[in-house]
Amino acid sequence: MNVGQRREPLVTTGGAVYEAWERFVQGDDRVLGVRPEVAISWHRCREQYRVDPHLRQAPIAVTEIEHTPEHDGVFAELGFRAASVAQDVSFAGGVVTVTDSTGRILAAWGDPATLGRATEANMAPWFCWSESAVGTNGMGMALQTHGPVLVKGAEHWCRAFHDWTCAGVAVRDVVTREPIAVLNVSCWRSRLPSFAGNWLANAAATTQGVLRQRARNSGAELVAVYTQACSNRGGTTTALAAMDPAGKVVIADDTASVLLGVPASTPALDATVRWNPGLPELISAVRYGCTQAARNPGWVGSTQIFTHLTDEPIPIVIRPVFLSGHLIGSLVSFGDHHEVPMTPAPEESPPPPRRVVATRENRMVLLRLPEVSFAESDGSEVWLSTDQGRLRAASPSLDRLGGELTEAGFLRVHRRYVVNLSRIREIERGRGGELLLIMDDASDDPVPVSRRNAPAVRRALDF
Template sequence: MDVAHHQESVYSAWERFVQGDDRVLGVRPEVAISWHRCREQYRVDPHLTEAPIAVAEIEHRPEHDGVFAELGFRAATVAQDVSFAGGVVTVTDSTGRILAEWGDPATLARAAEANLAPWFCWSEPAAGTNGMGMALETHGPVLVKGPEHWCRAFHDWTCAGVAVRDVVTREPIAVLNISCWRSRLPSFAGGWLTNAAATTQGQLRRRARDSGAELLAAYTQARAGSAQPLAAMDTAGKVVIADETASVLLGVPAATPALDPTVRWTPGLPELGNAARYACTQAARNPDWIGSTQVFTHLTGDPVPIVLRPVFQSRHLIGTLVTFNATHETQISAPDETPSLPGPRRVVAQRENRMVLLRLPEVRFAESDGNEVWLSTDQGRLRAASASLDKLGGELAGAGFLRVHRRYVVNLSRIREVERGRGGELTLVMDQQDEAMVPVSRRNAPAVRRALDF
């Protein structure tokens, strides 16, 4: 299929999709999934003619300014080559707000007509499918060509983008993007974007290892003055080190430092990770903040009191020390961090190179397996488009689904039986031929009992 015919096929699929038809044959799955987010979740007008002005105020750490500066330097050095190709290169922050741009003057003037310019927002919720917006939603480089853009007014553009992400939290910090109007991207675009992002994230990874070493030092000092169970957690709520008792409570190896952010452990207590992230948010505003709360563990039905103390390195927040069986006068209750968005009507999955739109009743449960999320459905086992069980669970929370375990979210209407073990633990038997069984964590058991009214 030649390029013109392919573009015509994609445009025809776009026309059908914006009218509510889910047939997207010939459209790349990652683009189709982005279209689905724009139509179902973000409700972006496909006839939008320009990006809106950026209004979100974000709080970013000082090292993020270094990322912006690094990407700006790289963009400026390649600007002339991009200009020769009739393109523009942009740098955005984590909200999709363009911070600066360089490139061909004629293309910059054309870009200004669509507000492809500083201080305008190009996230997916603001401007639909585009290189910058998709890069914020996914991991790795993205390419959006012509009618793959969600908004008709942007169909004359081709763009490629890549996000630089915090190596600890995996949240986006910035996006580097190249766009061309009615022309192909320069041949070097993909490789240059990938290399620029990898180099910048390499610098962040080295800083994160240094922060891990500083957390370890703070943990060692605190442990020398106290016999209470102690753990150190980074800003993402992952465990850097825990002593023998705390490791049992958290379900992680004991006294084993994890300085590299890629090998740190997710605690077996989801609410503790939430509390640690909440503590970091408070400490970033008030460095003297110390808080106390309670968490449930698998060892006892009673809550365990904990104290959270932030740790700083050169005035930069790097994590939290968590002391078990301790209290502090400031009590905290971590809020729900899930943004308030309309609940989905469908769950998006992938089968090979196709997007599968599932009605909610078709999904029995979602299971986290390493870096992927899998769905047990009436159409078989499918890989979810969402890369995070936390995000998927938050989206489905108001639609009859419940988080029952750190690895599982279940459709309450698809539960056939509930088994009770000798120790009182619960297991859900799902309504499928092989009677798949889903464990319920002790912490989530009360919520399951309330939801099932028993």
């Protein structure tokens, strides 16, 4: 580590980025010279969160969240790593912070003078640094992004923070992919220490490696509980599956595998290879059950859902599974009945977005929903077929984009495609009987419908 790195003053209030920031906060969408990820964050700050760009201090964190023992372990691990490098960060004139999943700073270490500057802006324990609280910053962007992020000078949304440079990385739950904590390094009017980027990435990767092994162990335990439940069924014909807290399938019997469209009797212990059943109602029900069980370990609930290859809703019962007091998933039985019905969804879904954000070179493109015909996953990127041509989506995940657009007339029809139902012009049948969607756009290629998504398409189009 280069502990004796010389601090070099940074010009943070001039140049193309600052000029773009001045225009953007006044309502102009031109962001020439601004990195796409920063421009997208600015858009969220202005349009969605309405953060005052002239805010001078972070607000106190008022949101109370329940931390699991596993999350407390992550905080302790990151705190140990932050404290161990605090002296090196201090030599570079920086501070290192740890936050929880809401952006609430839990602890801060580093150069006393810089800590004093940070405290003036409330970059201190129990103050909130999420995007929705203070706009674009390292800690807030890390909560929104997969991988390390860097925010320099005028890239910050609030003018009062333009003298800062910061880098952050989120540690995420390997099952749900939701953030648990953020590790961040910040410097005032100086460059980040040369080791900061690699250190952040390695610290997050090491911590997530521990979580990944725990998730695998939990998956193995969930399979063991499922196996025991199968042996206790006797002569009943109830279908059974084991699902993790994110609503992904760990293992399913022959009947359940058909209903869910996943392989039969094949354990998926690793959280990264578990199967997404592609049934939003089921996934929401399982997640709701896990939320309830976390508060009441004895909770069991039932509801009815549509599954693949069924035209009528089928009753299900959700029974949460615990390991050493830690919720690891649920057993879901199909065709079963239970006397305790589930209440409606635990949370109101956020309103559907009014626009979809795309990028073209270094520009941010704001698309009205009717302009988008379909979204396609291509490796690690998502592309949009639009009236303005083929554009790269700002969202890095088709799962996330599809979830946001579900209530806005879009439907997941294939593992690689989400379509705008109002833009479907024709429906064809392929040689093997599969459905093909002809979209109302300039694209000549039909959109395939997977067999497991075909019933949902038929219901949505009423045919």
